[in-house]
Amino acid sequence: MQSGYPVDGATIEIRSEKRSFTTGRDGSFELPYISSETDLFISGAEIIPTGIRTGNKEFLEIRVQHRIRELDETIILGYGSTTRRFNTGNAVKINTADLNKMPRNDIFSFMQGKVPGLLITSSGSAPDASSVLQIRGQHSINPNPLLNYLIPPVDQPFIIVNGIPFAPQNNNMNQLSSIVSPGSLDVYQNPYGGISPFKLIDPSDIESIEVLKDAVATSIYGSRSANGVIIITMKKPNEEKLSVETIISSGVTLRKAGPKMLSTEQYREMRKAAFSNDIVQPTLNERSISYAPDLLSFDSSRQINWSNYFFHTASPVSNARIRLAGSVKRMFFTSSVNFRTENHLLKGNFFSRQITSNQQFRYRSLDRKFSINASYYYANAKNVSPASPALLRVISLPPNYPELYDNRGELNWTYNGLSINDNPAAYLHQTYKFDMSGIQTVTSIEYIAAKGITLSTRMGHSGFITKESSFFPHSSFSLQQQRNVRAIFGSGRLGTTVLEPQLEYKCDSKKFALLITAGATFQHHS
Numbered sequence: 001m002q003s004g005y006p007v008d009g010a011t012i013e014i015r016s017e018k019r020s021f022t023t024g025r026d027g028s029f030e031l032p033y034i035s036s037e038t039d040l041f042i043s044g045a046e047i048i049p050t051g052i053r054t055g056n057k058e059f060l061e062i063r064v065q066h067r068i069r070e071l072d073e074t075i076i077l078g079y080g081s082t083t084r085r086f087n088t089g090n091a092v093k094i095n096t097a098d099l100n101k102m103p104r105n106d107i108f109s110f111m112q113g114k115v116p117g118l119l120i121t122s123s124g125s126a127p128d129a130s131s132v133l134q135i136r137g138q139h140s141i142n143p144n145p146l147l148n149y150l151i152p153p154v155d156q157p158f159i160i161v162n163g164i165p166f167a168p169q170n171n172n173m174n175q176l177s178s179i180v181s182p183g184s185l186d187v188y189q190n191p192y193g194g195i196s197p198f199k200l201i202d203p204s205d206i207e208s209i210e211v212l213k214d215a216v217a218t219s220i221y222g223s224r225s226a227n228g229v230i231i232i233t234m235k236k237p238n239e240e241k242l243s244v245e246t247i248i249s250s251g252v253t254l255r256k257a258g259p260k261m262l263s264t265e266q267y268r269e270m271r272k273a274a275f276s277n278d279i280v281q282p283t284l285n286e287r288s289i290s291y292a293p294d295l296l297s298f299d300s301s302r303q304i305n306w307s308n309y310f311f312h313t314a315s316p317v318s319n320a321r322i323r324l325a326g327s328v329k330r331m332f333f334t335s336s337v338n339f340r341t342e343n344h345l346l347k348g349n350f351f352s353r354q355i356t357s358n359q360q361f362r363y364r365s366l367d368r369k370f371s372i373n374a375s376y377y378y379a380n381a382k383n384v385s386p387a388s389p390a391l392l393r394v395i396s397l398p399p400n401y402p403e404l405y406d407n408r409g410e411l412n413w414t415y416n417g418l419s420i421n422d423n424p425a426a427y428l429h430q431t432y433k434f435d436m437s438g439i440q441t442v443t444s445i446e447y448i449a450a451k452g453i454t455l456s457t458r459m460g461h462s463g464f465i466t467k468e469s470s471f472f473p474h475s476s477f478s479l480q481q482q483r484n485v486r487a488i489f490g491s492g493r494l495g496t497t498v499l500e501p502q503l504e505y506k507c508d509s510k511k512f513a514l515l516i517t518a519g520a521t522f523q524h525h526s
Contacts, residue, residue: 007064010044092116094209105340105354107198107206107232108133115211123193126180127342127352128383128434130172130196133157135213135228154192157211157228158221161201162375162442164460165523166232167496168197175490176470178432179346182389197464200379200438202338202356204247204321207235234375237334237360242326252314255345264303264399271295284418294398297416302400310394310424315343332362344385348428354381369448377440387432387470394424413478421478429476438464454504463495497524 006027013020014031016039023029031038031054040062043049047064054060092115108131112120121132132154139155159166172194174181181194212220212229221229262270271294275282282292323336336358344350356379364371402415404425411423442460449455470488477484502519 013041092211107203128195128199130194132192155227157230158225160231162234164498165496167462167464167494173197173466176468179386179389179391199381205234205358207233237332237362239325240327245323247321250318254314258307267399293418298400306394306397311345315345317342330364334360350385352383371446373444375442380437383434385432386427387430388427391427426476430472432470434468436466452506456502458500460498466492495526
């Protein structure tokens with residue numbers, strides 16, 4: 001018997017006697033001439049293999065568990081669910097079994113290549129860097145080509161987390177520029193760079209990810225889902241026995257080998273050829289377009305690979321997680337806390353830290369007519385990185401550029417009487433600090449009023465607060481540039497509140513199944 005229904009065609013084996021039998025349409029079978037202590041092995045295409053001993057009973061009632069195959073996996077479709085077997089829309093479910101093994105706190109890098117038609121473009125390799133999502137390519141044209149020259153609009157999908165709209169969606173959370181968010185197409189080829197709000201979601205807390213496309217998305221969520229929908233569902237409590245799980249891991253982020261650089265001799269030859277082709281004589285006049293201290297003043301025997309100078313070969317990553325789950329009478333619960341820290345590859349005290357707390361509760365009455373599910377998710381993320389994106393251009397420095405620090409360990413602003421106001425080490429003294437906190441609370445209440453009639457409601461709130469600052473101290477400027485000393489501050493707040501009452505009528509019979517759902521949605525965005 002499976003879920004109260006008979007199993008047709010199941011195989012009953014008596015392995016000790018090498019005999020087997022098959023159940024009939026009503027799930028029954030007969031075992032003639034067996035002893036009272038015979039071991040039976042039950043198997044079938046749709047059930048989990050089970051072993052049982054007959055004992056002294058004349059009649060046996062055997063209950064087996066349903067085997068959930070790939071075609072029978074549940075897929076969340078907005079306000080309802082289906083399985084792969086009966087899914088008529090274009091919906092894809094991603095297997096998240098390996099999410100907690102991810103070396104990086106990046107949900108979208110895990111999704112890369114797992115959904116046909118979903119293009120994920122990372123805006124950078126720095127910690128907390130955002131990603132651009134597109135389902136089936138670009139859907140619109142640039143509405144303002146004069147303002148956003150060569151920068152197409154971002155047609156990103158609508159994102160749902162735990163049944164309610166994710167307040168920031170996939171928009172960048174920062175307002176100020178930094179090495180994580182250069183925001184320039186002409187110089188850095190990265191107009192979409194920024195800090196992602198999804199750094200607040202711990203991948204190990206995710207139960208499932210569904211991607212809806214085409215009409216299956218717009219029929220549920222309307223025009224806001226014209227670019228598709230991504231539904232993220234957090235893990236729910238389902239363990240009866242008390243369990244404690246602790247995971248501590250550490251690793252490194254490795255820097256890929258950079259481009260092969262010219263030697264100082266090769267670089268000087270290239271520069272001389274460039275001046276010769278332009279029929280221009282290099283000079284030491286700082287106001288001249290032919291100013292070339294790298295040819296006329298810098299040490300021709302000096303050679304530095306500036307990529308190796310400013311970047312580590314590897315940076316450490318640490319993660320600690322503790323999870324408590326279990327049940328008390330008819331209330332199931334799970335509580336987890338995760339702490340993660342990751343250093344930048346840039347040399348300096350630059351890092352990213354996240355702490356998340358996931359609390360889930362589920363209660364069902366004794367008569368199974370009333371149930372309540374409640375979740376509370378809190379996360380905080382901090383990012384400290386260089387405030388100036390110009391640091392990304394250090395790779396273009398001449399290999400014979402002078403020492404960046406003098407004998408006293410201070411920034412070097414002169415060389416052989418020439419000013420070097422573009423000392424790139426100054427950018428390491430300009431700091432950007434970003435702090436982001438987010439909460440998401442969802443409460444679902446369900447009551448079975450009569451046979452086939454279910455009343456339910458879902459209430460939820462998603463809110464985010466950001467604070468950021470950029471500091472450009474006087475020590476990062478030469479005497480001629482002291483007017484550029486400044487500090488910039490910014491803050492932001494986003495919120496979404498949702499109330500969704502729902503009425504469902506369901507009728508099942510041997511000949512047909514009928515499901516009618518009626519509901520309403522009240523939403524407030526700020």
